[in-house]
Amino acid sequence: MALLRKLLAKQKADREEAERKHQARLEKRRGYARAARERGWAKQNDLADLPVEVAVAIEQAPATPTPETVKPADSSAEELVERLTVIRERLFWLQAVWATTLSPDIYQEADRYRRLFQELGEQLKAKDIDEFDRLVCGHEALLLAEPTSAKPSLPLATQRWFELAGEIQNTRVVSAATTPNGYVADGLQGFL
Numbered sequence: 001m002a003l004l005r006k007l008l009a010k011q012k013a014d015r016e017e018a019e020r021k022h023q024a025r026l027e028k029r030r031g032y033a034r035a036a037r038e039r040g041w042a043k044q045n046d047l048a049d050l051p052v053e054v055a056v057a058i059e060q061a062p063a064t065p066t067p068e069t070v071k072p073a074d075s076s077a078e079e080l081v082e083r084l085t086v087i088r089e090r091l092f093w094l095q096a097v098w099a100t101t102l103s104p105d106i107y108q109e110a111d112r113y114r115r116l117f118q119e120l121g122e123q124l125k126a127k128d129i130d131e132f133d134r135l136v137c138g139h140e141a142l143l144l145a146e147p148t149s150a151k152p153s154l155p156l157a158t159q160r161w162f163e164l165a166g167e168i169q170n171t172r173v174v175s176a177a178t179t180p181n182g183y184v185a186d187g188l189q190g191f192l
Helices: 002-044 052-060 077-101 104-127 129-136 156-170
Strands: none
Touching: 052 077, 077 104, 077 129, 104 129
């Protein structure tokens, strides 16, 4: 009877141990799943690879509105000055963010705002050139720069051809050095 009790106690202990191991495995899997979700979120979040201060500043920044469409020319000079001031401030902010992130999206958005600023600036120039000069003074390089054109791309076949041509030009042809008759490779040839 004592052996039967010992056997039953051992079986019960084995079941409890198996259940404990099973729960540990489940908890480990949950941890892996949680880590995978966090990695997936980090991949979706473009700010994950930025310094914390920059990421916080970008998150706290107001949502990026799309550039306004140009209103008809019946806007007054004061309205144009207000709109141009808001656009100018947005361009300054975009320039600062681009300087820390080098994001092509930020650069393209700044380009759109710059075009809008120049279009509205032409309207303000026609009405009050002094106000326009006052807005632009000191920031001409940023506000009046020409929009950049799209980067031209080479077809892949052309790029490969140029790489191959460069490799061919850079390959060295090593010819065996000619040796005079009676040459003995003892290192003393220079003394003769």
